[in-house]
Amino acid sequence: MGMILEEKEFYEFATPYLEKIATELKSRYPDVPLMVFTRGACYANENLSKMGFDVVTMDGDVDRSTARATVGDRCGLQGNYDPAELTEDNRKTPETMKETAKALIDELGLIATSEKVLEEWKAPIWYKFSLTQFMSTAKQKIKSRHKYLTRIYKVV
Structure with a gap:
């Protein structure tokens, strides 16, 4: 998704839908872990980690320690x-x-x-x-x- 959209467009167009998806799925299935993969949009991981996703993914070019610091203890990290x-x-x-x-x-x-x-x-x-x-x-x-x-x- 992030490979197609520029950062501004990602936040404007994709983020509201991702938040709606996270909210809806967590309300229906609170015990099912929810993961989001935004290939090319790891700049959004901090926001995504605050939406209720249990796991966010990292691209191969993202520093792991920085990724952990960015999402804090709000969610798990996958990839990289x-x-x-x-x-x-x-x-x-x-x-x-x-x-x-x-x-x-x-x-x-x-x-x-x-x-x-x-x-x-x-x-x-x-x-x-x-x-x-x-x-x-x-x-x-x-x-x-x-x-x-x-x-x-x-x-x-």
């Missing part, structure tokens, strides 16, 4: 994860991968998703391992009532 960050090519080991996954979740409450597809990977085993690390860390954080993640996922 390049699995190549966790490969042997980048001098990562299974232990450093665990530490990186833990840090991204602890500090950002990041829901890791990637624009990269599995076929692009040189080492699919590392891809699987990195996703496994995110999943196991996220499950632990959810069980311990992590401040960003418990709003998104129900503790089972």
